[in-house]
Amino acid sequence: MSPLLVWLRDDLRLSDNPALSAALAADATNTIVCFVFDEESEGIRPLGGATRWWLHHSLAKLGQAIEQLGGQLVLRSGPAENVIRALVAETGAEHVLWNRRYGQPERTIDAALKTWCGDNGIEATSYQANLLFEPWQITTGSGGPYKVFTPFWRACRDQPEPRTPLPAPERLEGPSLPSEDLASWGLLPTRPDWSAGLQEQWSPGEDGAGERLDEFLGGSVDGYAGNRDLPGVEGTSRLSPHLRFGEISPFQIWHASRAATNPSIAKDIQVFGSEVGWREFCWQLLYHNPDLATENYRRDFDGFAWQTPTPGELGAWQRGRTGYPLIDAGMRQLWDTGWMHNRVRMAAASFLIKNLMVDWRVGEQWFWDTLVDADPANNPANWQWVAGSGADASPYFRIFNPVTQSKKFDRDGTYLKHFVPELRAAGNVHEPWKDTEAPTGYPSPVVDLAETRERALSAYQDLRGG
Ligand code: FAD
Numbered sequence: 001m002s003p004l005l006v007w008l009r010d011d012l013r014l015s016d017n018p019a020l021s022a023a024l025a026a027d028a029t030n031t032i033v034c035f036v037f038d039e040e041s042e043g044i045r046p047l048g049g050a051t052r053w054w055l056h057h058s059l060a061k062l063g064q065a066i067e068q069l070g071g072q073l074v075l076r077s078g079p080a081e082n083v084i085r086a087l088v089a090e091t092g093a094e095h096v097l098w099n100r101r102y103g104q105p106e107r108t109i110d111a112a113l114k115t116w117c118g119d120n121g122i123e124a125t126s127y128q129a130n131l132l133f134e135p136w137q138i139t140t141g142s143g144g145p146y147k148v149f150t151p152f153w154r155a156c157r158d159q160p161e162p163r164t165p166l167p168a169p170e171r172l173e174g175p176s177l178p179s180e181d182l183a184s185w186g187l188l189p190t191r192p193d194w195s196a197g198l199q200e201q202w203s204p205g206e207d208g209a210g211e212r213l214d215e216f217l218g219g220s221v222d223g224y225a226g227n228r229d230l231p232g233v234e235g236t237s238r239l240s241p242h243l244r245f246g247e248i249s250p251f252q253i254w255h256a257s258r259a260a261t262n263p264s265i266a267k268d269i270q271v272f273g274s275e276v277g278w279r280e281f282c283w284q285l286l287y288h289n290p291d292l293a294t295e296n297y298r299r300d301f302d303g304f305a306w307q308t309p310t311p312g313e314l315g316a317w318q319r320g321r322t323g324y325p326l327i328d329a330g331m332r333q334l335w336d337t338g339w340m341h342n343r344v345r346m347a348a349a350s351f352l353i354k355n356l357m358v359d360w361r362v363g364e365q366w367f368w369d370t371l372v373d374a375d376p377a378n379n380p381a382n383w384q385w386v387a388g389s390g391a392d393a394s395p396y397f398r399i400f401n402p403v404t405q406s407k408k409f410d411r412d413g414t415y416l417k418h419f420v421p422e423l424r425a426a427g428n429v430h431e432p433w434k435d436t437e438a439p440t441g442y443p444s445p446v447v448d449l450a451e452t453r454e455r456a457l458s459a460y461q462d463l464r465g466g
Contacts, residue, residue, distance in 0.1 A: 003174055005093040005126070007084055008073075009101055011042070011129050011246035013206045014060045014065055018127035019097040028171045032085075033066060034074040035059060037185050041079045043105030045293070045376065048369035050338040053195050054204050056187035056244050061205030063182070071172035075180045081113050088236060091175065094122055099129035099246075102283055103376050104290030131280055132162045132250045135287035145288045148392045153277040165252045197336040202241065202372060209242035213253060217260050224268040228275075231330070231341035232414035237272070238339065238375035243262055243279065246296035249359035250276055272349035282381035293364060293380035294310045305459045306359040314445045317352050318366055320420070323445035325430060326406035327351045336419070338372035343409055349386040350400035355452040357459065360387040388460075396460045399453050406430050 004023040010019055012035075023031045039046050047055060063073040076083045084096065096117055101110065110126065115126035138155050139145065147153035150253055189195055203211070205329065216237040227235025252277060257269050286292050296302055309317075316322045320331035330344030330381045340348065345367075352363045364383040368374045384390025388398075410416055413429035422442035426432045432439050 001027070001030055001095040002092045003032050004341055005084070005087060005091065005096045006031060006033045007080075007096060007098040008035050008062075009098065009106070009134075010244070011099045012062050013247050013249065014062075014069075014172075014210070015206065016129070016165035016249040016252050017099065017452035018129050018166060019099045019125070020169065020172075022125065023095070023097050024125065024172060026095070028169065030175070030412045031071070031172060031174045032074060032087070032093065032174045032177065033071060033172070034076060034087060035062075036080045036083045038080040038083070038109075039104060041081065041109055043108070045103075045105075045368075048371070048374050049189060049194075049370045050198065050370050051241075051374050052187040053189065053198055053338075054180060054202070054241055054245060054372050056185070056248060057204035059182055061207070064205065067397070069169060069172040069217055069381075072172055072179065074177050075182060075185075077180055079187060081109050081116070084113055085116060087177075088117075088120075088122060091177065096122060096124045097127070098125075099127050100134075102131070102135055102287045123348065128276075129175040129249060129251075130246050131283055132156065132254060132276075133159060133280055133284075135284035138284065145284055146281075149278065149281050153274055156277060156280060162251050162254050179244050181221040198338045198372065201337045201339070204241070204245070204247070206247045209239065209248035212237065212239055212242060213256055214247060217256055221257075221260065221272060222265050224265075225263050228271070229343050229409055230415075231344050232410050232412075232418070236342070240375070240378075241339070244373045244375045250279070279375075279378060281392075282375075282377040285381050292377070292384070293368075296360065296387075296389040297391050299383050299391045300463070302388070304359075304389075304463050305357075307357040308330060309356055309358045309362065313356050314358065314362070314448055316443070317348075317356065317358075321443050322351065322447075323433070323443045324351065324402040324449075325413075325416040325420055325423055325432065326402040326410070329416045332371050332419045334367070338369070338370065341412050341415075343405070344415075345382070346386055346394075347400045347402050347405045348364075349383055350398075351402060352397045353383075353387050354396075354456040355447055355449060356458055357452070360384060360389065397457055399456060401449060401453075403430055403449070412435060 004026055006023045008018050038044055066073045088096065114124045133156050138152060220235050224235060227233050239248060257273060260269055268294045289297055291430030317331060320328035322328055326344060327348050330340045330348045334340040349363055352358050353360050360383045364380055367379055381390060385393045388394060406416060407430050416429050417424045423429050423432060426435055426439045428434045431442055432442055
């Protein structure tokens with residue numbers, strides 16, 4: 001009997017995994033599960049440091065879980081199409097199964113592989129697993145993609161209920177194959193090893209994802225609609241890196257949320273659902289605009305007069321030493337834990353793009369390297385949202401004031417003091433430069449907010465032709 005070959009990618013889970021379930025339904029004793037580490041295929045964006053760390057641990061956990069079922073996670077590296085073709089030849093597999101990906105380079109690989117399989121009498125089947133709605137499924141009346149979130153999400157909600165999640169397999173066996181050593185891929189940082197803060201904060205893997213969801217739905221979902229804006233409160237799910245690597249599916253989140261029927265949290269569940277909807281929106285944007293990370297969605301931004309940052313200013317932003325407490329707390333949270341609260345992401349991005357007038361792509365790349373949830377769609381779509389160059393974006397002239405933002409959303413300074421210890425004794429935690437004695441070790445503001453705001457607005461006027 002020839003085995004079935006399941007190729008896992010951004011779907012590092014056993015439960016609610018349609019490709020895996022289909023293979024096991026056909027033959028649970030003769031299924032090979034593989035993962036290909038591919039940094040060579042054309043157009044593939046190499047992972048950043050924080051996602052490399054995550055991937056290592058996620059694969060290690062998945063490998064253990066598969067072994068417990070009697071199987072093996074086969075690890076290979078190289079250009080994915082060649083690697084899968086070689087695995088098919090090596091094992092005599094007659095059927096390859098995978099869950100769909102939506103970035104252009106990945107789709108190109110998958111399409112080429114499907115054609116090769118067809119030409120060689122090998123079955124290839126792909127499944128919907130990582131988005132509730134396929135990006136081509138939700139269209140406007142005229143048949144094009146939505147450019148605005150609210151009608152997009154309304155159209156999604158008018159669709160039939162997303163399918164219920166599939167159970168985890170109880171048995172998964174297959175031939176034993178040579179597998180590369182995960183450690184040899186060098187995904188973990190060594191000199192220096194900066195991962196202590198990440199280890200403390202996160203549990204990569206499917207079990208960690210499930211626990212996070214249960215904890216959220218059993219606790220902080222209550223009040224989510226308001227608390228999600230408060231960086232000093234653990235008021236959001238922190239599921240983003242788990243979703244990024246497909247350790248949990250949006251179908252599982254959707255149905256688990258729907259099961260939380262207490263009327264007092266109905267609004268919270270609805271708002272949470274629409275945040276997951278933003279993820280769907282970002283992915284449909286990437287699907288229809290493959291160069292979302294490199295090109296302005298609104299091409300009229302191509303002539304914007306971005307400034308070349310001085311190393312001092314850029315370094316101050318990257319390492320949380322701008323002298324603006326909210327920006328610094330956020331950038332240090334990112335550096336220390338690989339994650340930043342959404343409201344602070346918006347403020348930090350606005351500061352770089354508007355107060356320092358640096359091209360959004362510079363910030364997008366920094367987040368790509370440092371976020372554990374660095375996502376090919378969510379990251380560029382949100383950076384472009386803040387820049388004003390994106391779809392359904394915040395207008396360029398909306399400039400987040402970091403002082404007003406921190407006074408409003410972190411009134412007592414809990415978040416600021418946690419990530420910026422120099423401010424713990426400050427009298428004026430939101431505007432430490434107003435203290436008669438400046439807090440020891442904390443920098444003065446790198447730029448003047450009012451002046452840089454005027455400069456940004458005037459550059460925007462120039463772009464608009466006066
Ligand atoms: P929750 O509030 O619990 O939301 C649940 C899920 O909904 C999230 O896990 C995420 O998958 C999705 N979601 C929430 N907000 C958004 C949003 N604005 N856009 C798209 N999906 C959303 N999110 C990423 O997952 N990866 C990124 O690389 C990323 N980069 C960002 C860059 C900037 C400049 C900004 C402003 C936002 C970015 N976001 C990104 C969106 C958002 O900040 C994170 O998804 C959120 O903070 C993750 O925390 P959570 O899981 O607790 O979110």
